[in-house]
Amino acid sequence: MSGGAPWLHMCIRHRETESYLSSAAGLDNLISAAMVSEDTRSRLRVHGQGVMVLLKAMRLRADGVGHPEDMVSMRIWIDEGRVITTREEDVDPILELAEDISQGRGPATPGDFLCDLIEVHLAEASEQVEKLEDGVDLISNMLVHHQTEAACPSMANTQTAISGFLRHLGPQRAVLQKLTTLVVPPLNTNHRGRLEDHLNQLLRLLETLVNLRDRIDILSDRASRIQERQLNQSSYVFAVVSTIFLPLNFVTGLFGANLLGLPFADATNGFWVLVGLCLLMSVGLVAVFRWFKWL
Incomplete structure (x- = not known):
């Protein structure tokens, strides 16, 4: 990073990773175990002068479309002098920050790293939610023209995607809420202000997803009524x-x-x-x- 703090990015499948984290890196055993766990839930843990943050982030497919099943764990440890991340598969926010750092325009401190990482993560999530909104609008237009055969498969896929995003993004609200009030050396007042902005963005995303879920439920009922009416007419x-x-x-x-x-x-x-x-x-x-x- 431009501020001189090292960033260690490690693979959890390497058998020496956990022992390195708990010995050479000096992390708590519980934190080391969480940093190499394959299946993690979004949460936060403070230890000493540092903090571990576990989130679910997007891994886009080749076509640029993200799906909830493609959200994988993003594991971050920051303290005053370093950043440690672990991966099973690289997520897009990590790859984007790595590119920024290689070009000399990345974060300067561990606190900046965490804020930038969450910013990129939420930006990608927002883009996928906007695509879901467009999809729901398209389904609504199909039903206006009674195109139920085309609308129903799209409706089922959209319902699944909305539920998946809510399942992965919902627990992250509690993580960001804790971060906005957390007083540890890597996070200063400016960082907490940025994290509060990220929290508000996440809350808007969750509110949008809930509204989309309600809309798709209404559209599903409308499609059922249209199909029932068509069947009765036949x-x-x-x-x-x-x-x-x-x-x-x-x-x-x-x-x-x-x-x-x-x-x-x-x-x-x-x-x-x-x-x-x-x-x-x-x-x-x-x-x-x-x-x-x-x-």
Whole structure:
């Protein structure tokens, strides 16, 4: 870092990482174990003059789209003179800060490092939430045009994504709340002010996600009603068609019974008389349906 504090970025799959953290790095055993744990929940732990922060951060796919299942653990330890991070897979905020530092424009102190890291993390989360908002707007537009077949798969994916982001981002609120009031050497008043801004940004994100969840629930109910109405309309059409053709089937079946000879069998125009009779019955049935406003 530009201020001279070292940054150690270590892989948790290396078998010597935990022993190095607890011995050479001088970290508490509980903190060392948490820094190499594969499955972590967002939390904060203070030890001595330093603080460990565990968060879930985004790892974007090649297409630039982030999914909740792609959020992986981001483990950070800072004290007054150093930064230690551990990884199973690199997350985008870490990669972005590493690039900034390599170009000489990165954070100057461990406190700056933590604030910058959270800032990048929330910026990427905000971008993904904006994409979810656009997706919900698109689903709403589909339902306006009764395109339920296209809307329903998108709706299910969006519901899953919203729930996943809430599950990963929700616990981070408590972490940032503690950081805004934490008094340790790496964090000064300026850092706490920045962290308070980050907390407000996270709260807005969570509020947006809750609103999106409520909207998608309403849209899901609307889609169900549209599908139910379409099904009822289809059933009604089949019922009307069946009602019209049932008497015709009866008449044609009666004329074809051949018990005492076919009516009009010897008549030259017998077939056409039967066809005309069926047409008259059809028109009459349609007129009756219109009269009772069934059509």
